[in-house]
Amino acid sequence: MPISRKSVIWVGAATLLAAVLALGCALFRPGMVRIALSDLITAALMLSVVCAFGANAISASGRTRLFWILQAFGWALLVADQVVWIDYDLIMRAPMPPMHIADVLLFLAGVPMLASLLLRPHMQPSQRTARLGTLDFLMLLLWWVYLYIFFIICWQYVLYNPITYHRNYDWLFGAETLVLAGVSGMLLRQSSGKWRIFYASFFGAITFNAIAFYLLNGAIELNTYFTGSWYDIPYAVSFVVFTGSGLLGRGLHPTAESRKDEAYTSAMAIVAMLAVLSLPVLAIHSFSSASLPPEVVHFRVLITFCMMFAMAFLVFVKLRRLNQELQTSNVILEEASLTDPLTGLRNRRYFSLTIESDVSHTLRAYADSHDSRLRDLIFYLIDADNFKEVNDRFGHAAGDGVLMEMARRISSSIRNSDVLVRWGGEEFLIISRYTDRREAETLASRVLTAVGSTPFTLRTPDETIFRTCSVGWAAFPWLPSDPSAVNYEEVLSLADRALNQAKQAGKNRAIGVIPTAAQPARQQQREVGTLATIGPAVARSTS
Numbered sequence: 001m002p003i004s005r006k007s008v009i010w011v012g013a014a015t016l017l018a019a020v021l022a023l024g025c026a027l028f029r030p031g032m033v034r035i036a037l038s039d040l041i042t043a044a045l046m047l048s049v050v051c052a053f054g055a056n057a058i059s060a061s062g063r064t065r066l067f068w069i070l071q072a073f074g075w076a077l078l079v080a081d082q083v084v085w086i087d088y089d090l091i092m093r094a095p096m097p098p099m100h101i102a103d104v105l106l107f108l109a110g111v112p113m114l115a116s117l118l119l120r121p122h123m124q125p126s127q128r129t130a131r132l133g134t135l136d137f138l139m140l141l142l143w144w145v146y147l148y149i150f151f152i153i154c155w156q157y158v159l160y161n162p163i164t165y166h167r168n169y170d171w172l173f174g175a176e177t178l179v180l181a182g183v184s185g186m187l188l189r190q191s192s193g194k195w196r197i198f199y200a201s202f203f204g205a206i207t208f209n210a211i212a213f214y215l216l217n218g219a220i221e222l223n224t225y226f227t228g229s230w231y232d233i234p235y236a237v238s239f240v241v242f243t244g245s246g247l248l249g250r251g252l253h254p255t256a257e258s259r260k261d262e263a264y265t266s267a268m269a270i271v272a273m274l275a276v277l278s279l280p281v282l283a284i285h286s287f288s289s290a291s292l293p294p295e296v297v298h299f300r301v302l303i304t305f306c307m308m309f310a311m312a313f314l315v316f317v318k319l320r321r322l323n324q325e326l327q328t329s330n331v332i333l334e335e336a337s338l339t340d341p342l343t344g345l346r347n348r349r350y351f352s353l354t355i356e357s358d359v360s361h362t363l364r365a366y367a368d369s370h371d372s373r374l375r376d377l378i379f380y381l382i383d384a385d386n387f388k389e390v391n392d393r394f395g396h397a398a399g400d401g402v403l404m405e406m407a408r409r410i411s412s413s414i415r416n417s418d419v420l421v422r423w424g425g426e427e428f429l430i431i432s433r434y435t436d437r438r439e440a441e442t443l444a445s446r447v448l449t450a451v452g453s454t455p456f457t458l459r460t461p462d463e464t465i466f467r468t469c470s471v472g473w474a475a476f477p478w479l480p481s482d483p484s485a486v487n488y489e490e491v492l493s494l495a496d497r498a499l500n501q502a503k504q505a506g507k508n509r510a511i512g513v514i515p516t517a518a519q520p521a522r523q524q525q526r527e528v529g530t531l532a533t534i535g536p537a538v539a540r541s542t543s
Contacts, residue, residue, distance in 0.1 A: 007247040014048050014240045017041050022233050034228025035089050042232065043082045045239035050075040052246030063119050064254050070116035071246075077109035089227050099156050099165050104148065107169070110176045111144045117183045118268065122195040124254040135318045136265075136272040139311055143275040146307045147172060150282060150300055158299045166221065177210045194252055201245040209238035276311045279304050340422040342400060343407040351421050351429065358433060359488050362476060366483045373436040377476040377488070379495040380430035382410065382447060385468045385507040387426040394465075398458045402467060405456055413446040437475035437514065444471045444510035452508060471510035472499025479515060 024037040054072035057065045084102035088094055115137055151172055155165040184206055188199040212234040219225035283304035286297050338350040358377055365375035384406060391399040403426060411420050414430055423429040432443060448471065455464035474495040477483035494513050502511040 003247070004250075007250065010048070010052070010247060011240065011244045014045055014243045017044055018233070018236050018240050021236050025228065025230055025233060028228075030226055030228060032090075035226075038228040038232045038236075039082070039086045039089050042236050042239070043079060043086060045236055045243070046075060046079045046082055049239055049242045049246060050079060052243045053249075056246065056249050056252070059251060060253070062254070063124075064121040064252065067116040067119050067121035068249070070112040070119075074109045074111070074113040074116070075242075077105045077112075081105035081109070085227070098162050099160075103152075103169065107148055107152075107173055107176065108145070110173075110180060111141060114144070114176065114180050114183065115141055117180070117187060120187065120190075120264065122187070122191050122199075122252070122254055135314050135321070136268045139272040139314050140268075140275060142307060142310055142314075143272075143278075144176070146279065146303065149303050154296045154299050159293050159295050170217070177206070177213075181206045181210065193255075194248075195255070198245065198249045198252060201241070201248050205238060205241040205245045208241055209235070212238050273315075276308075276315065279308050279311070343404050343422050345407055345411075345420050345422045345428070347422055348424070350419075351431070354419075355431070355488060358431060359476065361433075363483050366477065366480070373439075374434045376432075376435050376437045378430075378432040378435055378437060378440050378443075378473055379476065379488075379492050380432065380444060380447070380471055380473040380510075381423065381492075381495045381499045382428040382430065382451075382469050382471050383499055383503070384426035384451075385470055385503075387467070390465065390467070394458050394463075401458065402456045402465075406451055406467070406469070409450040409454075410447055413450040414443065418443075440473055440475060440512055441510070444473060444512065447471055448508065448510060468508035470499060470502040470507050472496060472502050473510065473512040474498060475512075475514065 018041070021037055021041045024034055028034050028037075050072050053068050053075060057068035057072065060068055081102050084100070084105070085096060088096045118137060118140070151168040152165060155161040155168065181203065184199055184203040188196060188203055191199050212231075216225060216231040216235050219229070219231050225231055283301050286292055286300040289297070338346060338353070340347045362375060362377045384403070387399065387402070390402050406426075407420070407422065407428065410428060410430070414420060414432070417433045419431045419433070421429040421431065430443070430447075432440075435443075448469065452466065452468040455466050457464050472495045474491050476486075476488050476491040478486035478491050478494070498511045498513045502509050505511065
């Protein structure tokens with residue numbers, strides 16, 4: 001990964017500050033000079049890390065930007081903790097109390113850092129996993145805060161006990177550091193390229209900082225530490241390493257969406273739910289412990305009760321989102337089951353689900369004596385002429401293109417109230433609703449013109465071909481005087497028979513069948529002329 005000149009200068013300046021601290025420890029006796037050097041240089045190096053991570057958020061976006069912001073926020077908490085040390089050492093010139101409210105800053109600094117790693121910034125999440133993962137993320141954040149209050153705060157404010165306080169603090173802080181190192185190591189294994197280099201440097205920085213802090217904290221507990229001692233040098237150098245790690249992350253963007261994103265989100269959800277379930281377990285354990293003072297037990301039970309309400313609210317929100325997603329998925333699946341994947345038209349299943357409603361509406365319109373111009377239901381069966389020739393000469397891909405374009409042209413020739421269905425293969429069905437059978441030939445003529453008047457583009461814009469279609473139609477009800485006499489299936493069969501007659505008569509024409517007035521059982525045919533003329537002419541014949 002190429003390093004910019006600005007980054008080299010930045011790391012060099014941070015290294016120089018650490019060298020000044022080491023030199024000061026060597027040249028000056030323990031006292032205010034070494035204390036000032038240690039406190040101020042450590043604060044400056046921490047601030048350098050804040051700026052290195054925070055600057056990366058400017059050019060980032062989405063989950064990657066949130067990663068840099070959380071990292072910078074975690075380091076800002078460390079800077080705030082260091083400011084407290086500076087206040088005691090340089091202003092009040094008093095030793096830091098063994099238990100101080102600022103201790104929470106040191107612990108909580110790791111919470112946003114850990115949370116940012118759990119975002120897996122090198123991966124581009126799906127919209128769904130991003131939404132649900134945010135709630136799991138919040139639950140884990142609350143859980144870490146809860147652990148600090150449960151195990152540490154109670155010995156600081158409820159019942160003063162420095163020994164238990166420090167033991168619990170060291171245990172919990174160590175667990176947090178191990179989790180940070182473990183998660184960064186996991187991301188190191190999962191990543192590649194520039195992200196792998198960044199994670200490797202970050203993992204190394206965490207490990208180095210953990211060792212330096214362990215030595216420094218051990219000296220504090222043994223009362224052998226003083227500000228400006230040699231323990232501060234490796235601790236300060238670890239911030240130089242973090243600065244370099246942040247600068248290595250400059251300009252990084254997430255890779256393609258992970259194929260294991262759903263599995264990771266599921267694992268996170270399981271961990272979040274285990275965190276929720278651990279709350280009553282910890283409360284029951286405290287309640288049943290005979291060695292714990294009553295004040296501590298009551299405090300822990302109260303804190304658990306409050307946190308369970310907070311987490312239960314997040315679980316409720318998550319369940320609500322899952323329910324909404326399930327409803328949306330069902331709608332999408334239902335829509336997909338009713339749609340032809342090639343043309344985007346409705347399919348036979350849609351026809352089967354809706355035809356009874358259309359038929360019922362038509363029968364009610366006749367029973368109520370509605371306007372005769374708006375009560376008929378007409379079926380138009382349309383078949384592409386000589387379509388096999390297109391597939392044989394130009395291939396099935398070209399044939400699919402012709403079918404999609406034919407579907408578009410037919411759609412443009414019908415009304416909004418009409419429905420176009422891909423009936424199968426190169427055959428389509430129009431269900432013309434709220435219409436008049438006396439105007440049936442008009443729509444048939446529009447379809448013939450729309451399909452056959454303009455050439456179809458094949459594999460290239462210069463490669464075109466003219467195609468036509470044949471139409472057969474019949475109206476429901478078959479007998480206006482007795483609407484229930486013939487069902488819609490038989491009328492659809494008559495339309496199919498008319499389509500076959502149009503094919504046999506020379507194709508590129510429309511034939512409709514209606515009963516004659518004198519003999520209802522017989523059929524009268526109406527034929528729309530071919531597109532050899534500008535507008536299709538109407539010829540009629542009676543069988």
